[in-house]
Amino acid sequence: MGFILQSVADAIGLIAHGDRDLLAAIATTLRVSVSSTAIASVLALPVALLLALREFHGKRAVVVLLRTALAVPTVAIGLLVYAFLTRNGPLGQYHLLFTRTAIVIGQVLLIVPLITALAHAALQHRARTVHEEARLLGAPPLAAAWRVLGEMRLGIRTALLTGFGRVISEVGVALILGGNIRGLTRTLTTAITLETSQGDFPRAFALAIVLLTLVLLINLILLPEARHGRSE
Amino acid sequence: MRSAVACRWMSATALAVVAGMGLAGSRGESIAPRPIRMATTTSVANTGLLDTLLTVFQKETGTRVDYLAEGSGKAMKHGENGDVDLLLVHAPSAEEEFVRAGFGVARVPLMWNDFVIAGPAADPAAIAGTPSASEAIRRIAAFKSPFVSRGDESGTHKKEKELWAAAGLTPQGEWYIEAGQGMEACLVMAAEKQAYILTDRGTYLAVADPKTLALLYDGDPILLNPYSLIEVGPKRYPDLNHEGAQRLIAWLTSPPIQTLIANYAVKGNRLFHPLSEKPPAFGKR
Numbered sequence: 001m002g003f004i005l006q007s008v009a010d011a012i013g014l015i016a017h018g019d020r021d022l023l024a025a026i027a028t029t030l031r032v033s034v035s036s037t038a039i040a041s042v043l044a045l046p047v048a049l050l051l052a053l054r055e056f057h058g059k060r061a062v063v064v065l066l067r068t069a070l071a072v073p074t075v076a077i078g079l080l081v082y083a084f085l086t087r088n089g090p091l092g093q094y095h096l097l098f099t100r101t102a103i104v105i106g107q108v109l110l111i112v113p114l115i116t117a118l119a120h121a122a123l124q125h126r127a128r129t130v131h132e133e134a135r136l137l138g139a140p141p142l143a144a145a146w147r148v149l150g151e152m153r154l155g156i157r158t159a160l161l162t163g164f165g166r167v168i169s170e171v172g173v174a175l176i177l178g179g180n181i182r183g184l185t186r187t188l189t190t191a192i193t194l195e196t197s198q199g200d201f202p203r204a205f206a207l208a209i210v211l212l213t214l215v216l217l218i219n220l221i222l223l224p225e226a227r228h229g230r231s232e
Numbered sequence: 233m234r235s236a237v238a239c240r241w242m243s244a245t246a247l248a249v250v251a252g253m254g255l256a257g258s259r260g261e262s263i264a265p266r267p268i269r270m271a272t273t274t275s276v277a278n279t280g281l282l283d284t285l286l287t288v289f290q291k292e293t294g295t296r297v298d299y300l301a302e303g304s305g306k307a308m309k310h311g312e313n314g315d316v317d318l319l320l321v322h323a324p325s326a327e328e329e330f331v332r333a334g335f336g337v338a339r340v341p342l343m344w345n346d347f348v349i350a351g352p353a354a355d356p357a358a359i360a361g362t363p364s365a366s367e368a369i370r371r372i373a374a375f376k377s378p379f380v381s382r383g384d385e386s387g388t389h390k391k392e393k394e395l396w397a398a399a400g401l402t403p404q405g406e407w408y409i410e411a412g413q414g415m416e417a418c419l420v421m422a423a424e425k426q427a428y429i430l431t432d433r434g435t436y437l438a439v440a441d442p443k444t445l446a447l448l449y450d451g452d453p454i455l456l457n458p459y460s461l462i463e464v465g466p467k468r469y470p471d472l473n474h475e476g477a478q479r480l481i482a483w484l485t486s487p488p489i490q491t492l493i494a495n496y497a498v499k500g501n502r503l504f505h506p507l508s509e510k511p512p513a514f515g516k517r
Contacts, residue, residue: 087423087444098421126264174414177265179417179421182409182410184409186412194383194384194413195438197302197303197384198305198306198309198384198386199312200309208244231289
């Protein structure tokens with residue numbers, strides 16, 4: 001139990017001293033999480049819009065599959081991508097395994113279903129009305145779709161932040177595809193795993209505190225509405 | 233309306249059934265001797281040796297041994313916290329400290345094997361046939377050939393740091409890859425990156441493909457790797473299964489089991505040497 005208190009002190013100490021390993025892990029974590037969230041949203045939002053605006057055969061099946069994909073373990077995604085990126089795999093020639101790019105690829109696969117499902121949930125009730133209004137006012141289809149995203153921005157932002165929270169806290173993909181290489185692919189979560197396996201529980205927990213603080217700050221910045229208690 | 237209610241009812245029943253099965257599964261523990269908890273290192277567990285031995289132990293004594301397989305560092309942490317009854321580890325200096333600090337009763341030698349240096353079959357730093365292990369790693373550093381380090385304070389990592397210290401070097405730079413993972417994950421990484429690596433012979437033989445990662449250097453006495461058993465101290469943690477730990481230690485060091493260890497082989501290679509076998513090849517390269 002005592003190590004929890006020590007961890008809090010350690011966490012403050014690490015940040016105050018600008019511990020180099022810690023700063024490198026924070027930088028790697030932010031780099032891969034921001035990249036994968038950005039790429040995943042570019043892929044996910046059009047699908048969510050399509051699901052919200054169009055009726056088509058098998059739509060329910062798509063939504064069911066998306067929701068199911070939310071339960072895929074991160075380690076399973078890690079292993080799947082690993083099979084493609086390893087030297088003997090179909091993409092082995094690009095030598096991507098154990099790089100930051102490999103982590104981003106895995107994390108994108110991880111959160112595309114998550115962002116799609118959440119964005120679809122946010123859009124489904126009013127998307128069609130907004131879209132039709134915009135069309136009536138003479139907006140071309142794509143501009144009208146853009147307007148839908150703008151109208152539902154709180155829900156969309158929540159979807160993106162949830163996706164971001166998922167990648168910044170996951171460890172399976174980062175460990176299997178990144179390899180936890182110090183100064184290169186070591187993220188906060190793989191560092192936590194390493195410290196735990198070395199038996200340095202206070203430092204491991206201190207890193208977890210740093211991670212949570214980071215996510216807290218990001219949410220404070222990007223969710224101003226939540227601070228004012230406004231809702232859509 | 234009706235069908236919606238029926239549907240809800242059915243899903244509730246399904247949930248209840250699933251939950252019921254989960255509960256039922258957790259019952260049915262029979263009265264058996266108190267299980268023994270052991271913390272050990274990945275090299276002993278992943279080679280399959282431990283499962284083989286413990287199956288025999290359970291058959292003979294009816295006592296189950298639950299083990300956690302992690303790096304020696306974490307294994308000792310579990311010992312320090314009184315979460316396990318005994319340790320099977322390979323980090324001699326850390327073990328001595330563990331016993332001196334009163335966490336363990338004594339180090340009981342169990343068996344030994346050795347570390348080897350593996351690397352790309354082409355051997356770009358030409359370490360094969362060098363006179364000593366420190367000369368071998370000095371060459372790797374001089375050529376800046378990629379080298380995968382466990383970087384996790386495990387017994388193997390501690391041995392690696394000992395080698396660098398003996399060579400008078402501090403490894404640094406892009407070629408020095410600190411993986412912070414277990415032996416197998418690091419061997420996979422070394423094969424992928426065509427890097428050199430220090431590994432225990434057992435895990436190397438069990439895991440690596442010599443075509444992608446060749447065994448290039450062995451035989452220096454500094455590469456000896458002794459494994460010890462340590463009972464976690466009864467003074468500090470009287471509630472642990474001390475009787476079981478002592479019984480298991482006596483059993484593992486008994487002649488028939490030492491023979492079993494000596495004959496244990498993976499892919500036709502013997503991995504561990506019993507105490508009765510002195511390391512003859514060492515120092516006579």
